[in-house]
Amino acid sequence: MIDVSDSRPVPQDLLVVLRHPPHGTHWLREGLDVALVAAAFGQRVGLLFQGDGIYALLKGQQAGPLGQKGTHPQLAMLEMYDIDTLWVSARGLNERGLSADDLMLPVVPLEASAMVELLQRHPHTLIF
Amino acid sequence: MLNYALLLHAAPYSHQAALSALRFADTVVANGHRMKTIFFYHDGVHNASALMAPPQDEVHLADGWKRLHQEHGTELLVCVAAGLRRGLLDVSEASRHGVMSHSLEAPFELTGVGQLVDAMLTSDRMITFAP
Numbered sequence: 401m402i403d404v405s406d407s408r409p410v411p412q413d414l415l416v417v418l419r420h421p422p423h424g425t426h427w428l429r430e431g432l433d434v435a436l437v438a439a440a441f442g443q444r445v446g447l448l449f450q451g452d453g454i455y456a457l458l459k460g461q462q463a464g465p466l467g468q469k470g471t472h473p474q475l476a477m478l479e480m481y482d483i484d485t486l487w488v489s490a491r492g493l494n495e496r497g498l499s500a501d502d503l504m505l506p507v508v509p510l511e512a513s514a515m516v517e518l519l520q521r522h523p524h525t526l527i528f
Numbered sequence: 529m530l531n532y533a534l535l536l537h538a539a540p541y542s543h544q545a546a547l548s549a550l551r552f553a554d555t556v557v558a559n560g561h562r563m564k565t566i567f568f569y570h571d572g573v574h575n576a577s578a579l580m581a582p583p584q585d586e587v588h589l590a591d592g593w594k595r596l597h598q599e600h601g602t603e604l605l606v607c608v609a610a611g612l613r614r615g616l617l618d619v620s621e622a623s624r625h626g627v628m629s630h631s632l633e634a635p636f637e638l639t640g641v642g643q644l645v646d647a648m649l650t651s652d653r654m655i656t657f658a659p
Binding site: 527 | 535569570609610640641642644645646648649654656658
């Protein structure tokens with residue numbers, strides 16, 4: 401079982417929703433770029449990892465032989481940019497047989513209803 | 529009157545999203561609102577190509593964006609990082625990178641993602657069009 405947070409998530413200035421895995425497309429990389437730049441501009445940024453976007457957080461990633469740089473170096477930079485509000489879909493974790501222990505950064509798992517509220521309460525949302 | 533900004537992720541002629549974004553932008557100004565900024569990101573940067581040559585009986589997307597700029601002052605901002613790696617370079621970037629030709633011209637501008645954040649903060653609405 402996954403420990404789902406029962407406290408109401410605190411909205412940030414900008415919510416960036418990440419729905420794609422690290423390899424295969426450039427969506428994740430360009431989404432994380434926006435998050436980092438917005439934080440550099442002084443915005444409080446929250447990240448929501450949904451669906452296969454959860455794989456972005458999986459431990460033990462490498463650039464590998466695929467010819468892509470990978471996104472784990474960007475994730476390693478989040479803390480430096482004061483992005484420490486990381487939400488993840490609890491259902492998405494369950495469906496992939498993952499737990500918070502499999503992820504490289506501390507996350508707050510959210511139920512579907514909490515994710516709806518999150519989207520409603522953020523003034524700005526960008527989806528990648 | 530509201531200030532609108534659009535974020536376009538879709539390549540031209542590959543997905544409906546690019547055409548829908550142009551139709552939406554035209555509708556924004558037709559309804560008396562201001563179409564302030566269009567930010568081209570991800571594969572959307574290809575909309576800014578000065579080299580596109582679609583058949584004459586199809587909508588010319590690059591000309592559509594330029595018309596918005598000429599008639600309504602819409603900023604046409606292209607992410608420089610997304611653009612350079614996909615071959616969208618203006619004269620100065622082409623020269624700086626030593627490539628034979630350029631593919632992007634005014635009124636399209638190469639800018640950083642910071643301009644996207646700025647557009648989001650200074651517009652009443654930011655609408656994303658993605659494939």
